[in-house]
Amino acid sequence: MGTQRIPGSETARLRHGGGALPLRTGRLILRAPTAADAPAVTALAGTWAIARFTASIPHPLSQQDVQDWIRLAEVRHAEGTGVVLLIGARPADTVMGAMDLRWGGTWPSAEVGYWIGSPFQGRGHASEALAAVIGLAFGPLALEEVFASATPDNAASLRVLAKAGLRPDGRTLVVPAPARGTTWRHDRRALTRAAWTAQTQDTHP
């Protein structure tokens, strides 16, 4: 999948999540974070159990780090270079995790990342959120590919990606991991629009 500069004709479509936010699924609401979410995000994402599998969550994690992340989300939404979403439980909107899609340097491909706080894991939340975000990517955002990688010992994440249809594509993804002080090289896993369309038709003939 080639990487191109985002054409001006696409920029309006890509801003603010394609105008499709918040996303709602059966159990979840996925919405842009606000400053008021910082305490909940800091508490949930501030554990090593979450940070160790991620490239960019600092550990320890301060409320200032989270406020910076929320401001970065606002910039990405306004520029049309990504979406950053909090995953909340409906109807109360209890914050459970986060998922983001970035395409600033990779358009029309987008890299997905996510975490679910430990108290909320093991109940299909990441899988449900990823299905919705993939629908956003190939629907309103009209992207061509969603890709990701995970450390080889992250069995839960590899399973989430596999269930969503992201398959190893034979390439290696070099991931700067500034919060871990290293660079990761992992198998790249990807889902193209064509494969998603085919699997969606298989599921709903």
Ligand SMILES: CC(C)(COP(=O)(O)OP(=O)(O)OC[C@H]1O[C@@H](n2cnc3c(N)ncnc32)[C@H](O)[C@@H]1OP(=O)(O)O)[C@@H](O)C(=O)NCCC(=O)NCCS
């Ligand atoms: C990865 C993560 C987001 C998964 O969240 P979740 O809401 O628990 O995920 P789901 O419940 O949707 O799916 C998890 C799947 O992994 C499976 N799984 C969990 N732990 C596993 C393990 N140790 N070995 C094998 N499979 C495992 C679950 O059984 C489930 O699969 P199933 O639906 O076929 O039963 C969560 O564990 C997390 O935040 N981890 C830390 C951060 C992280 O890894 N982020 C991703 C970086 S690539």
